[in-house]
Amino acid sequence: MERSTRSGSVRLVGETARAVDHATLEGLPAREISAEIVCSSGDRYRDSWRGPPIDRLIERVEVPVETTHLTVTATDGFRVCIGAIDALEGVLATHQGGQRLSVDDGYPRFVVAGLEGPRTVKNVAEIGTLALAPGEDPEAHEELRLDRGDRSL
Numbered sequence: 001m002e003r004s005t006r007s008g009s010v011r012l013v014g015e016t017a018r019a020v021d022h023a024t025l026e027g028l029p030a031r032e033i034s035a036e037i038v039c040s041s042g043d044r045y046r047d048s049w050r051g052p053p054i055d056r057l058i059e060r061v062e063v064p065v066e067t068t069h070l071t072v073t074a075t076d077g078f079r080v081c082i083g084a085i086d087a088l089e090g091v092l093a094t095h096q097g098g099q100r101l102s103v104d105d106g107y108p109r110f111v112v113a114g115l116e117g118p119r120t121v122k123n124v125a126e127i128g129t130l131a132l133a134p135g136e137d138p139e140a141h142e143e144l145r146l147d148r149g150d151r152s153l
C-alpha cells in the first residue's frame with residue numbers, strides 16, 4: 001500500500017456528507033494550537049499543531065442540531081468519540097512543529113489541546129456527528145484497541 005503520498009480525502013458526515021481531498025485541505029485557512037501528547041506508557045511531548053480548524057471543516061456539511069459528539073475515524077479503523085464542544089476546538093493537523101506531516105507520521109491528524117495522546121487520531125479518514133442521549137457512553141462508539149500487538153494504550 002502506498003502510504004507516502006497525500007492522495008486521499010477526508011469524509012465529513014452530518015445530515016449531508018462531503019469529501020474534502022488532501023489537496024484541498026492544504027489550501028484551507030489554518031489554525032495553530034499547542035498540545036501535549038501524553039501516551040499511557042508515560043511518554044509525553046508538547047508540540048504545535050497546525051491545520052484547518054474542525055469547526056470550519058464540519059460546517060461544510062449540515063450538522064444536525066441535536067449533535068452532542070463528533071466521531072473521528074482513521075484509515076486503520078481507529079476511532080474516537082469526543083464531546084462536540086471540545087472537538088470543535090481542535091484542528092485537523094497537516095503540520096506538526098512547523099513541519100509538514102507525512103502520511104507515515106499520521107497526516108492528517110486530529111488534535112485538540114488537552115486531549116489525551118491516545119485520542120489524537122492519525123490518518124483521519126472521516127469526521128462524523130453523533131447525538132447521544134444523556135447517560136449514553138461515548139466510549140461505546142470508540143475503537144481504541146486495534147488488533148495489534150504493539151499497542152501500549
Ligand SMILES: Nc1nc2c(c(=O)[nH]1)N[C@H]1C(S)=C(S)[C@@H](COP(=O)(O)O)O[C@H]1N2
Pocket residue numbers: 037038039040074075076078117118119120121122123146152153
Ligand atoms: N489512526 C490511529 N491513530 C492513533 C493510534 C492508532 O493506533 N491509530 N494510536 C494512538 C495512540 S495509543 C497514541 S499514544 C498516539 C501516539 O502518537 P505518537 O506516535 O505521535 O507518539 O497516537 C494515537 N493515534
Ligand SMILES: [Mo]
Pocket residue numbers: 039040041117118151152153
Ligand atoms: Mo498509546
